[in-house]
Structure formats: C-alpha cells, structure tokens
Amino acid sequence: MDVATSSAGPARVEGDNARAELLVRLLIRHQQDLFRYIFSLLPNQEDARDALQETSVAIFRKSADYDTAKPFLAWAYGFAYLEVLKARERACRNGRHLREDLFELLARDREKHQSELHSRLQALESCLLDLPADDRELIHQRYTIDCPIDELVERLGTSRRTLFRNLDRIRRALFECISRRLAAT
Secondary structure (H helix, E strand, O other): OOHHHOOOHHHHHHHHHHHHHHHHHHHHHHHHHHHHHHHHHOOOHHHHHHHHHHHHHHHHHOHHHOOOOOOHHHHHHHHHHHHHHHHHHHHHHOOOOOOHHHHHHHHHHHHHOHHHHHHHHHHHHHHHHHOOHHHHHHHHHHHHOOOOHHHHHHHHOOOHHHHHHHHHHHHHHHHHHHHHHHHHO
16 A cells, blocks of 8 residues: 555654654764764764764664654764764774773763753853954864964964964963853852
C-alpha cells in the first residue's frame, strides 16, 4: 500500500518531517556546545570536527528515539561521547592517544562542570560585546576564524610583540569581566 494513500500515511509523514525539522534546529542551535564538548576530549581540532559530523549523523539516524520532553543537549552528548570513543580508537591505531583512565576522567569532569562552563561562556559572550570594536575584531580574527599570527601581523602592520601584547591585554580584560559577571550572579 502506498504511504500517501494510507489513512495514517500523510499524518505520519508530516510528523516525521516536523521531527526532522526540530532535530535540525536543535543541532544547529547546539552545534558549538557539542563541538566544545568533543574538542575538550579530543586534542586535535580536525578529529573533533570529524567527530562532530559523525555525531550529527548518528543523532539524525536515531531521531525517532528522541524524547522531546527531555533536554536535547544531554541526549546529544551521549552520541558525542560514543563518537569520541570511536575517534580515540582510530587515534590509538595511529599512535596518538590519551591513557584510558585519563580520558574517562576528562569526560566525567567535563560533565560535572557543564553548568559552570555554560555560565562562563554566556559571560564571555556578553564581555566580548563590551569590548571596543577593534579589540573584538582582533579576537574574532585570531580565535574564531583562526587567523595565523604572521597574517595578523602583516594585516595590522604591527610587530609580533605588539600583537601579542594586545592579545594579552584583551584576554586579561575578558578574564576580569567574566570574573565580575560570575561574582555578580
């Protein structure tokens, strides 16, 4: 029997589409959170990006199992953890790996401090907005798009020493701002 002609068919297809759309929206909203979690457990950025992609695919494949009454991110971290384990297994074959007990300790510690890390990240985002535009752009260039130091030196027409001083000054200002915001809550 064709799904479109089944009495439950169109409603089921609409429900599946709505669930898929919800899942895509949640994945997009929490992609950076998932990446930070994975990157905290995998020291190589490319490995972390690959694990994030595999996590997203695994989440999509298991979308029917997601209970929308429960927090998405906690559910997604389970998939991310499994993908990190797979990446670690591949890294072990290539000779790059952390000891198993150290890896498990890092994963447990990351979960234990998730709430604090989230609060720090929110404070950082607010503090970044408080920076002067030039400082904010420098931080964006260096850390968001990962612009190499030599390229920044050339682009800004400054010395490496001056660039490092400016980055250090901005990082200290951000640290102090974050500390103040967290102390106020």
